[in-house]
Amino acid sequence: MITFENVSKRYPDGTEAVAELSLEAPDAAITVLVGPSGCGKTTTLRMTNRLVEPSGGRILIDGEDIRSRPVAQLRRGIGYVIQHAGLFPHRTVADNVATVPRLLGKDRRAARKRSMELMELVGLDLAFADRYPHQLSGGQQQRVGVARALAADPAILLMDEPFSAVDPIVRKSLQEQFLQIQAEVGKTILFVTHDIDEAIRIGDKIAVLRKGGHLAQFAAPRDLLEKPADAFVEEFLGLDRGVRRLTFISASGLSLHTDALVKQGVEPTAGQLEQPWLLLVDDAGTPIGWIDPRSPNAAPIPIGHPFIAGGDSLRAALDAAVLCPTGWAVGVDEQGHAVGVVSQEEIAVAIREAHRASLEAV
Amino acid sequence: MAATGIFDMPSYVQSSYLGLVWLQLEVSLGATLAGLVISLPIGQLCSRLPKLYPATLGIVTLIYSIPSIALFVLLIDYTGESETTVFIPLTLYTLAILVPGVVDGIRSVPRDVLDAADGMGYGRIRRYLTVELPIALPTLMAAVRVAAVSSLSLMSIGATIGNYGGFGDLFLLGLRFFDNRLIWVGLISLLVLSVLCDLLLRGAQRLLTPWARSLRGAS
Numbered sequence: 001m002i003t004f005e006n007v008s009k010r011y012p013d014g015t016e017a018v019a020e021l022s023l024e025a026p027d028a029a030i031t032v033l034v035g036p037s038g039c040g041k042t043t044t045l046r047m048t049n050r051l052v053e054p055s056g057g058r059i060l061i062d063g064e065d066i067r068s069r070p071v072a073q074l075r076r077g078i079g080y081v082i083q084h085a086g087l088f089p090h091r092t093v094a095d096n097v098a099t100v101p102r103l104l105g106k107d108r109r110a111a112r113k114r115s116m117e118l119m120e121l122v123g124l125d126l127a128f129a130d131r132y133p134h135q136l137s138g139g140q141q142q143r144v145g146v147a148r149a150l151a152a153d154p155a156i157l158l159m160d161e162p163f164s165a166v167d168p169i170v171r172k173s174l175q176e177q178f179l180q181i182q183a184e185v186g187k188t189i190l191f192v193t194h195d196i197d198e199a200i201r202i203g204d205k206i207a208v209l210r211k212g213g214h215l216a217q218f219a220a221p222r223d224l225l226e227k228p229a230d231a232f233v234e235e236f237l238g239l240d241r242g243v244r245r246l247t248f249i250s251a252s253g254l255s256l257h258t259d260a261l262v263k264q265g266v267e268p269t270a271g272q273l274e275q276p277w278l279l280l281v282d283d284a285g286t287p288i289g290w291i292d293p294r295s296p297n298a299a300p301i302p303i304g305h306p307f308i309a310g311g312d313s314l315r316a317a318l319d320a321a322v323l324c325p326t327g328w329a330v331g332v333d334e335q336g337h338a339v340g341v342v343s344q345e346e347i348a349v350a351i352r353e354a355h356r357a358s359l360e361a362v
Numbered sequence: 363m364a365a366t367g368i369f370d371m372p373s374y375v376q377s378s379y380l381g382l383v384w385l386q387l388e389v390s391l392g393a394t395l396a397g398l399v400i401s402l403p404i405g406q407l408c409s410r411l412p413k414l415y416p417a418t419l420g421i422v423t424l425i426y427s428i429p430s431i432a433l434f435v436l437l438i439d440y441t442g443e444s445e446t447t448v449f450i451p452l453t454l455y456t457l458a459i460l461v462p463g464v465v466d467g468i469r470s471v472p473r474d475v476l477d478a479a480d481g482m483g484y485g486r487i488r489r490y491l492t493v494e495l496p497i498a499l500p501t502l503m504a505a506v507r508v509a510a511v512s513s514l515s516l517m518s519i520g521a522t523i524g525n526y527g528g529f530g531d532l533f534l535l536g537l538r539f540f541d542n543r544l545i546w547v548g549l550i551s552l553l554v555l556s557v558l559c560d561l562l563l564r565g566a567q568r569l570l571t572p573w574a575r576s577l578r579g580a581s
Contacts, residue, residue: 086474086475086479090497145478
């Protein structure tokens with residue numbers, strides 16, 4: 001656990017980067033510091049490994065003041081990942097990953113073995129071990145950065161915009177993989193980003209900071225979206241916070257219509273002809289497209305994308321319905337076989353229901 | 363007085379051919395090395411305190427512009443007619459090349475690399491020796507090569523204070539004794555030696571910075 005107690009940072013010229021920040025980053029969880037530029041999020045992170053010294057307050061790790069240990073020892077016990085990875089250009093990938101174990105006095109062979117384990121953990125081909133960083137893509141370099149930070153198995157990881165410098169597709173896959181790794185290693189992570197979507201996607205807890213280093217709100221992502229503390233947080237969350245909130249509500253509560261499914265080559269029953277739309281599926285149950293019962297010979301209308309009935313969120317279901325010209329969403333199982341369909345209107349009812357339930361829970 | 367072979371030196375040269383090669387290398391490369399040893403801390407200081415750099419650059423350039431004869435005359439009272447009298451000006455001249463080389467080299471180390479090194483718990487000295495210096499090496503070595511070759515050539519003027527000009531002695535003696543062969547032998551030897559030194563330093567640089575080789579290949 002990382003505890004900030006009234007931590008401040010004022011520079012000699014009078015600018016206040018962080019003001020009386022009190023915060024507790026829980027163990028084995030990702031705590032995201034998010035806010036516009038100049039909100040002191042990076043300064044806060046860098047105070048944790050003493051790259052910046054606070055001008056007031058204290059920072060504790062598991063109850064122990066970070067100043068009670070020699071600074072090099074403190075830093076070697078904390079993983080550090082930065083935006084452009086900051087890999088050593090003159091060392092191979094394996095040597096980069098082995099940096100902290102080597103600093104801690106591990107012998108070359110053991111450190112290399114550890115490097116290989118970590119490269120595997122972060123999904124890097126072992127063929128990269130003896131290449132130099134500049135021979136890797138940005139996304140691969142960032143993986144090396146994460147592997148290097150994890151090499152000495154620190155309890156704490158500090159990450160400063162680690163995925164901001166790569167393109168959106170690579171970023172998404174890095175984020176997903178990062179969450180998988182975290183599920184495996186369970187580190188106490190402090191993660192800085194300016195991207196609220198990233199914060200919501202990966203954070204267990206989110207600290208929203210405003211200019212001058214004031215904490216605007218500290219909450220779990222869902223609470224943040226449901227109950228922003230003030231107008232600043234609300235604006236920072238953006239216009240679609242209502243829709244984004246649905247990410248945290250399961251679609252499993254939707255009641256799906258199963259009677260709208262028609263197998264290819266099978267005549268619809270009389271009852272099915274009353275339906276507004278029928279979903280044509282193949283023999284295995286994979287959806288092919290929508291057909292209008294009143295003009296059964298027209299080409300099927302594509303369904304867009306389906307949602308996984310048992311696993312996806314209401315947001316995915318709503319998105320599926322909004323994207324499809326018929327206004328209906330197709331629920332599938334894990335194998336991609338259709339299990340039923342649901343309309344926009346029915347999803348809207350479920351959303352209102354969920355909203356009411358969360359208001360009553362307060 | 364006629365010599366039997368190209369590399370046989372007449373008696374007034376007061377040194378064998380190999381003796382000249384040795385003196386040439388000892389003084390020129392020694393001066394380059396000494397210049398490097400002086401430039402490293404100066405360059406480090408200038409890159410840490412950037413305000414110092416323009417003034418420092420001004421000073422080393424000013425030194426470079428002092429005619430070597432003037433320096434010899436000033437030094438000869440203290441160090442006599444000796445290698446040292448040639449060595450000191452040569453060393454001072456290399457600073458004009460090596461100090462900017464060191465500064466540019468250190469500046470070529472990316473900011474985020476230093477940040478990562480600090481964040482992982484590198485000490486000052488370890489960071490300097492194992493991160494900054496190796497990354498600065500390609501830039502630094504380019505300056506060392508220029509300094510070495512320039513010293514080899516500048517040293518010739520040492521002939522004016524006795525026999526301390528290496529191959530430069532041959533130019534002056536060739537002139538005095540009307541022996542063009544000596545001048546040609548000196549000139550060609552100096553050129554060949556310069557090229558060999560440069561190649562050798564280039565080779566050393568390649569061995570020391572395998573990563574930079576693939577960097578060039580990749581871009």
